[in-house]
Amino acid sequence: MPSVSMKVNGSEVSADVDARTLLVEYLRSDLGLTGTHVGCDTSQCGACVVHVDGKAVKSCTLLAVQAEGAEVTTIEGMAANGDLHPMQEAFREHHGLQCGFCTPGMIMAATDMVARHGKDLDEATIRRELEGNLCRCTGYHNIVKAIAAAAKAMG
Amino acid sequence: MYEFTYHRPATVDEAIALLKSADDGKLLAGGHTLLPTMKQRLASPSDLIDLGGALATGIDVSNGCVTIGAGTCHADVATSSDVANAIPALAKLASMIGDPHVRNKGTIGGSIANNDPAADYPAACLGLGATIVTSAREIEADDFFTGMFDTALGDDEVITSVRFPVPAKAGYSKFPNPASRYAMVGVFVSSAKGGIRVAVTGAGPCVFRQGDMEAALEGDFASSAIAGVTQADGDLNSDIHASAEYRAHLVGVMARRAVDQATG
Ligand SMILES: Cc1cc2nc3c(=O)[nH]c(=O)nc-3n(C[C@H](O)[C@H](O)[C@H](O)COP(=O)(O)OP(=O)(O)OC[C@H]3O[C@@H](n4cnc5c(N)ncnc54)[C@H](O)[C@@H]3O)c2cc1C
Ligand code: FES
Ligand code: FES
DSSP, X not given: OOEEEEEETTEEEEEXXXXXXXXXXXXXXXXXXXXXXXXXXXXXXXXXXXXXXXXEEEGGGSBGGGGTTOEEEOGGGTSBTTBOOHHHHHHHHTTOOSSOSSHHHHHHHHHHHHHHHOSOOOHHHHXXXXXXXXXXXXXXXXXXXXXXXXHHHHO | OOOOEEEOOSSHHHHHHHXXXXXXXXXXXXXXXXXXXXXXXXXXXXXXXXXXXXXXXXXXXXXXXXXEETTOXXXXXXXXXXXXXXXXXXXXXXXXXXXXXXXHHOBHHHHHHHTOTTOSHHHHXXXXXXXXXXXXXXXXXXXXXXXXXXXSOOTTOOEEEEEEEOOSEEEEEEXXXXXXXXXXXXXXXXXXXXXXEEEEESSSSSOEEOHHHXXXXXXXXXXXXXXXXXXXXXXXXXXXXXXXXXXXXXXXXXXXXXXXXXHO
């Protein structure tokens, strides 16, 4: 079995894994980080989005061994010292979630979006940028509001 | 997904040696086509050869050409100011592939090697008269895309870069499938010293050049020049997303929009 080492939420981790282990399976089953969700497993829904070396990727469409040496951030790595990340706070404040299943992927996609576009995110940009994240509950309106508000707070 | 042996070669030569010695080896680039296919058990390679550490990434603009390393992800092409200055339609095309997360992983080499009938990059290659540079040779786009999911690549051949000549004008217009965002129909047009090119993706089993439109645009590079040119629907795809007749109609609409973009 190949061995893999990476940094997850700031901690060094390593393991011997079956080569076909997906990054999301490694995070959830080996590391117990079950905040990252699997919605579709067919690369469509974005529930599994994490950051690998600072970029949002679908962890259901990446082998764990492909993240060798990478820095991975999951939803568990967003809050600092018990304080919610501004994006998490904005989703809470603006009612950007109902069942919450899509939320970890939404938060990781949204923080990546703000990192690339800065604080002046307009609604059209946010909606276009959310093409890879599906929500079956909210109808997106409050997600869009939450991201716009968080972008301002983070800027 | 079935079991496989994973390799991570440091060079393209090593990757080719691994391909040759494997029972049924496959190259892995961004994995955004291959891994979903393996999950569905439609592919079950004995060996997976990860090009992540071996392929060139990056963009070079010189001598009238934009050269893109095969391992360059779509997001890097979409946001490159060099590409935006030289061939804005190419940057725009890359920005319309899938979604942000797909663009962070999928590569130009993988997209072209796969030659999905609805993929975007094949239209840019054919529409600009690109040269596909491989570990063994250089292949003109006109000779590269040979059929549905089929290319001129040999068994142990690796794409290393793609070279696009900078045209005078170019445009790309795509009608995305609303669910997958692949092209229902996409048309890339360009006007350059070598002539006019109109390349159509999504409509047929393989990307193709629309000769009637090229001829009509030769004397007058304006959308009005192709207003009366129709696309025959005989060889086009028909599926739950769109009939051949509808796709044929879209070829005309997308071509006119692409020309307007190129001249606008
Ligand atoms: C949700 C989703 C939406 C998408 N939407 C679009 C879209 O709108 N438009 C579009 O064009 N595409 C779309 N794609 C496909 C995406 O662009 C893929 O990333 C791309 O087609 C394949 O590139 P890859 O680097 O991921 O290749 P891989 O999946 O790693 O490989 C694909 C094939 O190419 C071979 N290969 C890879 N690199 C090389 C090389 N250098 N030399 C020789 N052979 C090689 C592999 O062996 C394999 O057979 C989408 C994908 C997903 C998951
Ligand atoms: S679980 Fe990865 S995209 Fe849906
Ligand atoms: S809140 Fe339920 S899927 Fe988005």
